[in-house]
Amino acid sequence: xxxxxxxxxxxxxxxxxxxxxxxxxxxxxxxxxxxxxxxxxxxxxxxxxxxxxxxxxxxxxxxxxxxxxxxxxxxxxxxxxxxxxxxxxxxxxxxxxxxxxxxxxxxxxxxxxxxxxxxxxxxxxxxxxxxxxxxxxxxxxxxxxxxxxxxxxxxxxxxxxxxxxxxxxxxxxxxxxxxxxxxxxxxxxxxxxxxxxxxxxxxxxxxxxxxxxxxxxxxxxxxxxxxxxxxxxxxxxxxxxxxxxxxxxxxxxxxxxxxxxxxxxxxxxxxxxxxxxxxxxxxxxxxxxxxxxxxxxxxxxxxxxxxxxxxxxxxxxxxxxxxxxxxxxxxxxxxxxxxxxxxxxxxxx
Numbered sequence: 001x002x003x004x005x006x007x008x009x010x011x012x013x014x015x016x017x018x019x020x021x022x023x024x025x026x027x028x029x030x031x032x033x034x035x036x037x038x039x040x041x042x043x044x045x046x047x048x049x050x051x052x053x054x055x056x057x058x059x060x061x062x063x064x065x066x067x068x069x070x071x072x073x074x075x076x077x078x079x080x081x082x083x084x085x086x087x088x089x090x091x092x093x094x095x096x097x098x099x100x101x102x103x104x105x106x107x108x109x110x111x112x113x114x115x116x117x118x119x120x121x122x123x124x125x126x127x128x129x130x131x132x133x134x135x136x137x138x139x140x141x142x143x144x145x146x147x148x149x150x151x152x153x154x155x156x157x158x159x160x161x162x163x164x165x166x167x168x169x170x171x172x173x174x175x176x177x178x179x180x181x182x183x184x185x186x187x188x189x190x191x192x193x194x195x196x197x198x199x200x201x202x203x204x205x206x207x208x209x210x211x212x213x214x215x216x217x218x219x220x221x222x223x224x225x226x227x228x229x230x231x232x233x234x235x236x237x238x239x240x241x242x243x244x245x246x247x248x249x250x251x252x253x254x255x256x257x258x259x260x261x262x263x264x265x266x267x268x269x270x271x272x273x274x275x276x277x278x279x280x281x282x283x284x285x286x287x288x289x290x291x292x293x294x295x296x297x298x299x300x301x302x303x304x305x306x307x308x309x310x311x312x313x314x315x316x317x318x319x320x321x322x323x324x325x326x327x328x329x330x331x332x333x334x335x336x337x338x339x340x341x342x343x344x345x346x347x348x349x
Contacts (some may be wrong), residue, residue: 009244022320025280034336037232045232049079052233053263057252059203061181061211065251069091077160080132082295083288088132088160088240091197092227092281092329092339102287105280110138112196116274116341117223121145123191125214128180129153129198131162133173149182149190150175180208187214195224200253203235205264213267215345222268222344226256227281228328229337233257249321258340268344276339282330289322 005348012022038045042043058296081086084104085102093105094112113135119125121143130136130150137172150173152158158175165173193212202208212222236253246253261270303311329337 004232011314012184012320013316015312019323023323023327026324027331030328030336033234034232037234039232040335049257051231051324052235052338054081055235056203056260057206061204061207062084062179062202062252072087076302077132077156078090079299080269082299083291084132085287087134087138088332089134090131091284092276093284093287094276095280095283098286102284102291105284106134109308110135112341113196113225114139114200115140116272116333116343117192117194117343118221118343119143119146119192123147124190125149126185126190127151128160128193128195129201130157130175131196132157133164133175135194135196136161137164137168137170138174140165140173143169144170144172144296145291146172148173148186151178153177153179179289181213185215188217190215191217191220193222195222197225197227199224199226200228200256203252203254205261209264209266209344216346218345218346219270222342225283226340226342227337228256228258228260228340230258230275230335233260245321245324248317255337256340258338261342261344263268265347267347270342274341276336276341278329278331278337278339280329280334281337281339282326282334285322285325285329289319289326290321292322 011017015167026159034040038048080090084090085093085106087103087106087110089109093107094108095105096108100108113119119139119142122145124147125139127136127139127148127150130152133150136148136150139146150161152161152175155177158177161173161175161255165171180198193216199205199208209222216222233254233256236250236255237243255341258273259276274304300311300315303315307314329339331337
C-alpha cells in the first residue's frame with residue numbers, strides 16, 4: 001500500500017496529472033481524514049479528541065520550529081511578493097463579495113482584526129508570528145502613537161519588515177527573531193497580544209498562555225486568528241498516507257478544533273469567539289495559486305536557484321499545497337474546516 005501511495009505521489013508531483021484530478025483526490029483524502037478522526041462516530045471521536053488533548057498538555061510549547069521555518073521560508077521573499085496580495089498576508093483573507101480582490105480581502109481582514117482585538121492608538125502591542133509584517137505594518141500605519149513589537153522565527157522576514165518600515169517612515173516598530181519556546185519579554189508590559197496563524201504551530205497552549213498572561217497588563221487582551229476544524233483536532237505527523245503535508249509544509253503543526261482553547265484557561269479566560277466559513281480560505285488559496293501560475297516565468301528561475309535538480313517537483317509541490325488548502329477549507333461549502341478568532345482576557349486571580 002505504501003509503495004502504491006509513493007508511486008501515486010511521484011506521478012502527481014511530476015505535473016502530468018490534471019489539477020481537476022488532484023483536487024478530487026484531495027477531497028477524497030479530506031473525507032478519509034474526517035472518518036479517521038471520528039467525525040461520524042461520536043465514541044471514536046471523543047476518544048481521539050482526548051488522546052490529542054492529553055498529548056498537547058504534555059508537549060513542548062512548539063516542536064520542529066526550525067523545520068517549519070525552513071519549509072515555508074526557504075524560498076526568497078520575491079516568491080511571496082509575486083504570489084500573495086499587496087500586504088504579503090500569508091494567511092486566510094476575508095472575501096465579503098464575489099468580486100472582492102485578494103488585495104481588498106487582505107485589507108478587509110486587517111480591519112476586522114483591529115476591531116475584534118480592540119486596538120487603539122497609544123497601545124503597546126505584541127504580535128507573535130508576524131510573517132512579512134502585514135498586520136504589524138498596518139497597525140504601525142493606523143496607530144502612529146502605538147508601539148508595535150513583532151516576533152518572527154525568520155531573520156529574512158525581520159529584514160523585510162524593517163526595510164518596509166524605513167521606506168514608509170514608520171518609527172514605532174521593533175522586530176525580534178526568536179523561537180517561541182525560549183521567548184522572554186518584560187512582564188506586564190503589553191496592552192494587546194495578537195497572533196495570526198501562528199498558534200497552529202503550537203502544541204502546549206498551557207505553557208504559552210502562561211507566558212502571555214505574564215506579558216499582558218492587568219486589563220490587557222490576547223486576540224488570535226487560527227484555522228481550525230469545527231469539532232476535531234489532530235497533529236500533523238509522518239505516519240500514514242496523510243503525511244504529505246507534514247513532510248513538506250507543516251512538520252510539527254496542529255489542526256486545532258474550535259474548542260481546543262477552551263481546555264487551556266488556567267491563565268487566560270475566553271471573552272469572545274468568532275468564526276469565518278472555510279470558503280474564505282478557499283478563495284485565498286485559489287488566488288495564491290492563480291498568482292503563482294500567472295507569474296511562472298519570473299518565478300521558475302527562483303525555484304531552480306533554491307531547489308536545483310528538484311525545482312520542477314517543488315514547483316508542483318507548492319501548487320499542490322495551495323490546492324490542498326483550497327480544497328480542505330472549501331470542503332462541504334466551508335462547513336468543516338473554518339477560521340476561528342478568539343479574544344482572551346487575563347483571568348482574575
